[in-house]
Amino acid sequence: MFRDYYYSRDTVSPQVSPTPAPYAQQASQMPYVASFNTAYAMIVAGPDYPSISGLVTFVDVPGGVRVCANITGLPAYKPATADKQPVGPFGFHIHEKGNCDVGNPAKPFETSGGHWNPTNQPHGNHAGDFPVLVASNGQAILCFITDRFRVSDVIGRSIMIHENPDDYRTQPAGNSGKRIACGVIQPWNQYQPYMQ
Ligand SMILES: [Cu+2]
Secondary structure (H helix, E strand, O other): OHHHHHHOOOOOOOOOOOOOOHHHHHHHOOOOOEOOOEEEEEEEEOOOOOOOEEEEEEEEEOOEEEEEEEEEOOOOOEOOEOOEOOEOOEOEEEEOOOOOOOOOOOOOOHHHOOEOOOOOOOOOOOOOEOOOEOOEOOEEEEEEEEOOOOHHHHOOOEEEEEOOOOOOOOOOOOOOOOEEEEEEEEEOOOEOOOOO
16 A cells, blocks of 8 residues: 555545555655666576576666675586586576576576677677686575676576586687576566655
């Protein structure tokens, strides 16, 4: 009820909120802010490493976006062999589409599309090319700041974790191998009423 009152204060009917609480009166004097300045992605595991889970958060900050990841259940490092990339550190990117359906288990998460690349850059400089995830005992914790987008640009896209490290050079995806976990980026505090 408070939200109804607050977001439609110019047309509010007295039946909806006959006696606004003091905090609502205060809020009604402040500008309405529809903000998408915080987003999150819950990470879901693909079939190869089903114990992966975690959260990635996106917060607009002056000059960019602070991205923080806390991922658990990542596989142990395996060195490269003659014909295989190392397992870990893990390539970490924003992909175009907000769809984390596993689809074909042999090639999971194809529905997320390719790398999000709004400015047509080579891989390594895509807006959503992130630092690799380095795991300790299966857990990777990472925060960084990027000025390549704002939070509102990435809502409705997805964040992807790959099995192999990103070489930041091979096109179009850094040779980072299989997609092993994915999360749809969703608005967190879609509305920011001035509430205490
Ligand atoms: Cu990727």
